[in-house]
Amino acid sequence: MTMERVLLAVLASAFALTFAGPAAAQTDGPLPSWIDGKAKRSVIEFVSRVTREDSPDFVPPAERIATFDNDGTLWTEHPMYTQLAFALDRVKALAPEHPEWKSAQPFKAALDSDLAALAAAGEKGLVELVMATHAGMSTAEFEAVVTEWLAKARHPRFKRPYTELTYKPMVELLEYLRANGFKTYIVSGGGVEFMRPMTQAVYGVPPEQVIGSSIKTQYQIKDGKPELIRLPEIDFIDDKAGKPVGINTFIGRRPIAAFGNSAGDREMLDWTGAGAGARLMMLVLHDDAEREYAYGPANGLPDTKFGTFPPSLMEEAKQKGWGVTSMKNDWKRVFAFEK
Amino acid sequence: MTMERVLLAVLASAFALTFAGPAAAQTDGPLPSWIDGKAKRSVIEFVSRVTREDSPDFVPPAERIATFDNDGTLWTEHPMYTQLAFALDRVKALAPEHPEWKSAQPFKAALDSDLAALAAAGEKGLVELVMATHAGMSTAEFEAVVTEWLAKARHPRFKRPYTELTYKPMVELLEYLRANGFKTYIVSGGGVEFMRPMTQAVYGVPPEQVIGSSIKTQYQIKDGKPELIRLPEIDFIDDKAGKPVGINTFIGRRPIAAFGNSAGDREMLDWTGAGAGARLMMLVLHDDAEREYAYGPANGLPDTKFGTFPPSLMEEAKQKGWGVTSMKNDWKRVFAFEK
Numbered sequence: 224m225t226m227e228r229v230l231l232a233v234l235a236s237a238f239a240l241t242f243a244g245p246a247a248a249q250t251d252g253p254l255p256s257w258i259d260g261k262a263k264r265s266v267i268e269f270v271s272r273v274t275r276e277d278s279p280d281f282v283p284p285a286e287r288i289a290t291f292d293n294d295g296t297l298w299t300e301h302p303m304y305t306q307l308a309f310a311l312d313r314v315k316a317l318a319p320e321h322p323e324w325k326s327a328q329p330f331k332a333a334l335d336s337d338l339a340a341l342a343a344a345g346e347k348g349l350v351e352l353v354m355a356t357h358a359g360m361s362t363a364e365f366e367a368v369v370t371e372w373l374a375k376a377r378h379p380r381f382k383r384p385y386t387e388l389t390y391k392p393m394v395e396l397l398e399y400l401r402a403n404g405f406k407t408y409i410v411s412g413g414g415v416e417f418m419r420p421m422t423q424a425v426y427g428v429p430p431e432q433v434i435g436s437s438i439k440t441q442y443q444i445k446d447g448k449p450e451l452i453r454l455p456e457i458d459f460i461d462d463k464a465g466k467p468v469g470i471n472t473f474i475g476r477r478p479i480a481a482f483g484n485s486a487g488d489r490e491m492l493d494w495t496g497a498g499a500g501a502r503l504m505m506l507v508l509h510d511d512a513e514r515e516y517a518y519g520p521a522n523g524l525p526d527t528k529f530g531t532f533p534p535s536l537m538e539e540a541k542q543k544g545w546g547v548t549s550m551k552n553d554w555k556r557v558f559a560f561e562k
Numbered sequence: 563m564t565m566e567r568v569l570l571a572v573l574a575s576a577f578a579l580t581f582a583g584p585a586a587a588q589t590d591g592p593l594p595s596w597i598d599g600k601a602k603r604s605v606i607e608f609v610s611r612v613t614r615e616d617s618p619d620f621v622p623p624a625e626r627i628a629t630f631d632n633d634g635t636l637w638t639e640h641p642m643y644t645q646l647a648f649a650l651d652r653v654k655a656l657a658p659e660h661p662e663w664k665s666a667q668p669f670k671a672a673l674d675s676d677l678a679a680l681a682a683a684g685e686k687g688l689v690e691l692v693m694a695t696h697a698g699m700s701t702a703e704f705e706a707v708v709t710e711w712l713a714k715a716r717h718p719r720f721k722r723p724y725t726e727l728t729y730k731p732m733v734e735l736l737e738y739l740r741a742n743g744f745k746t747y748i749v750s751g752g753g754v755e756f757m758r759p760m761t762q763a764v765y766g767v768p769p770e771q772v773i774g775s776s777i778k779t780q781y782q783i784k785d786g787k788p789e790l791i792r793l794p795e796i797d798f799i800d801d802k803a804g805k806p807v808g809i810n811t812f813i814g815r816r817p818i819a820a821f822g823n824s825a826g827d828r829e830m831l832d833w834t835g836a837g838a839g840a841r842l843m844m845l846v847l848h849d850d851a852e853r854e855y856a857y858g859p860a861n862g863l864p865d866t867k868f869g870t871f872p873p874s875l876m877e878e879a880k881q882k883g884w885g886v887t888s889m890k891n892d893w894k895r896v897f898a899f900e901k
Contacts, residue, residue: 285762285768362810406770415811415814416814419814423624429624430813430814430815431745431812431813431814431815433814437811440807440810440811441803441807442803442804442806442807442829442833448836449806449829449832449833449836451806451807451810458811464780464781465781467781467788467790468779468780468781468790471701471779471790472754472776472779472797473770473812474769474770475754475755475758475769475770475772476769476770490781490788493788494781494788497787497788
């Protein structure tokens with residue numbers, strides 16, 4: 224090869240690196256809060272495979288759908304789901320109008336912040352709490368209540384608004400995927416109208432890209448103005464097998480990437496993985512008691528009922544090639560407020 | 563004014579026209595298939611009001627949501643809804659496996675293409691037909707059936723694929739709104755999985771921006787692969803008061819523009835109009851028997867049950883300032899195939 228050809232080849236390869244590589248959302252390279260290990264490399268490699276036009280695995284931008292669980296995947300779910308903390312605060316705020324709650328479960332447990340009694344009330348108790356605190360008002364009124372609560376409420380351990388307890392590496396991942404033409408969706412067991420007031424500001428995810436559990440609403444005219452009233456009736460539970468159902472109903476396309484952290488995300492990851500072409504499925508493992516929390520049997524730790532990560536899920540991840548990102552070993556920092 | 567100031571003023575105003583006016587999706591000006599009348603002007607004026615940054619009615623791009631009914635608003639719904647034509651063809655295709663259909667309604671009516679008997683079977687009969695023809699298979703199988711049918715089926719009068727019976731002025735309107743930063747949604751009483759296979763190609767609307775009626779689906783594993791099975795059970799009817807409910811569930815924002823053609827769209831237009839700031843609500847009036855169809859009492863014509871446009875809706879449009887676009891008087895051509 225002549226010197227001229229060598230120079231041309233070097234220039235061409237530099238050009239290819241500059242223009243054909245995945246776009247970084249940050250100026251100091253993509254995913255700056257991720258440690259440069261297997262998890263980070265697998266994300267960048269996947270994005271490169273599906274975005275390089277000369278790649279056999281190239282995916283057109285319209286089909287670059289990525290879905291993210293919320294609780295425990297994008298923000299902290301301990302010591303309880305943020306939405307449960309909201310429901311308990313709502314029970315306390317509404318208690319003066321409901322003297323009967325002082326002696327009736329699950330309301331008494333909520334008023335006493337008695338998590339053991341709440342757990343004993345089970346799913347039925349939880350549904351009762353949600354209906355008493357999330358229904359019986361218009362969608363606009365509920366949005367105002369949630370917005371006010373999110374501004375005032377503080378996490379018991381971190382003493383910060385819940386919206387600051389989002390995982391910085393995951394927020395970077397959302398941005399990185401969007402910078403590479405992905406449409407990012409939240410697919411959560413949480414209530415869709417509980418999440419929508421904050422997802423744009425916190426995750427850059429607009430309300431129309433938030434899928435969640437819902438209660439029924441009814442259209443009515445009040446004082447000549449139409450409004451939607453939230454009814455005390457479950458409409459859809461976006462958890463476990465409900466996640467692929469919700470994805471199909473709302474998006475009508477199969478994701479090519481999916482991120483979760485518990486057994487509630489298994490079907491979403493399975494559904495994502497069953498499509499043709501390159502796929503990325505990843506679980507967040509809570510193994511960092513110092514910076515956040517460590518929980519779940521996969522950790523050899525007690526199952527706290529929230530964000531259950533059973534050993535069988537770890538086995539499934541290994542078998543199916545799902546990535547597992549360790550908060551402790553893969554993330555330089557967990558929260559944006561860490562310096 | 564000095565000559566220099568005059569020149570500067572002329573340049574400034576030319577600049578303003580070039581850069582501050584609504585973007586046209588077409589090189590020969592926006593909405594070329596619309597006659598230059600009140601309807602076209604009201605659309606362009608509205609888009610200018612919400613997109614000019616110096617306008618008191620400016621709306622940020624993220625909030626520029628426009629919703630469109632499908633049947634009778636974007637494509638022909640006569641002599642019957644396209645999806646009903648599909649259901650009748652499916653009954654005929656499946657009939658050999660169902661000898662009992664020869665003597666049982668509504669199936670006999672479907673096999674005989676007896677529209678009067680079908681109408682007599684009412685909504686209950688229609689639901690039975692849909693369940694027998696739209697359920698009992700996976701979502702992937704249903705998509706394949708719809709795609710194949712859309713490629714083969716021909717409209718009885720125009721002898722063309724149904725996908726060519728879309729209204730060219732409305733397709734231009736979709737493009738014009740998108741060129742001005744709008745997100746365009748279909749909000750139809752039709753089945754969401756019947757529409758999604760064609761909306762991107764025909765309207766430029768991706769599947770995740772199609773809201774429609776749906777039946778329930780169930781997640782299951784078959785031969786080790788997950789699939790979603792369509793169940794013979796109604797999930798959601800996206801018509802009348804269901805349209806604002808669907809809009810809230812799927813989008814979580816109120817549209818600033820909405821387009822319909824029948825009493826089924828009344829609540830969607832009302833819901834859209836009840837928001838603060840500039841709004842555009844518009845109804846398509848089918849008054850062109852020559853190029854398409856003329857029907858509905860607002861026309862002084864018999865109500866054919868499809869796309870009902872009662873006189874009360876015309877009254878409401880006048881009272882509430884909703885635009886009414888006449889196919890006959892406002893559109894240069896109805897279909898793209900007209901020369």
